[in-house]
Amino acid sequence: MERAVAAIRDPGGPELDDPDPRVREVAVAALVRALGPESRPRWSAAAADPAATVRRRAAEVAPLVGPGAADALVALLADDDALVAEAAAAALGELEALDPAVRAGVVDALVAATSGHTDPLVREAAVAALGSLGDARGLPAILGACEDRPAIRRRAVLALAPFDGPEVDAALARALADSDWQVRQAAEDLTGD
Secondary structure (H helix, E strand, O other), X not given: OHHHHHHHHOOOOHHHHOOOHHHHHHHHHHHHHHHHHHHHHHHHXXXXXXXXXXXXXXXHHHHHHOHHHHHHHHHHHOOOOHHHHHHHHHHHOOOOOOOHHHHHHHHHHXXXXXXXXXXXXXXXXXXXXXXXXXXXXXXXXXXXXXXXXXXXXXXXXXXXXXXXXXXXXXXXXXXXXXXXXXXXXXXXXXXXX
16 A cells, blocks of 8 residues: 555656556556646556556546547557446547547547447447537437437437437437436436426
8 A cells, every 4th residue: 555655646656567556556547647648658558557457547537648548548448348448438528629530530439339339338438428529420329329228328318418400309209208217307308398
């Protein structure tokens, strides 16, 4: 535990290379909080760490690194550990000021995760991120997610907020009659019904 405290006191110190993954988790979070975008080289190393817990923590703090973290987060979205992929999806939805080409890659990766990831938590986080980004290229995947499991349907309905059009209206009308009360509530919140 002393090494973890040292990592907080001296972000960027040797704790990022500590053999204990718990210390590396604390170290990467402290580094990113202290240095923001300047931490990107060391953050990138943590995003590729052999320990899933360190990669997950790197994904969680990635929005503080800024748009430069997008490519590594897209790679983490395909991580074998579902909790890492979920954290990456959530972080991708929080990135701002993405270059148009990078944004297109982010949206494509989130669409693929929303439509085809085997873990429902990753699909849920990915559809929420698509809604947060509000990019029209993600709308078909969001509409498709309106037919997934209840928790994913609820997130998909909320993800429709930045969009309009007849297909959105039809999805919201279906959601108002959904068998799950939380999906219905989300649709009611959006439509005012």
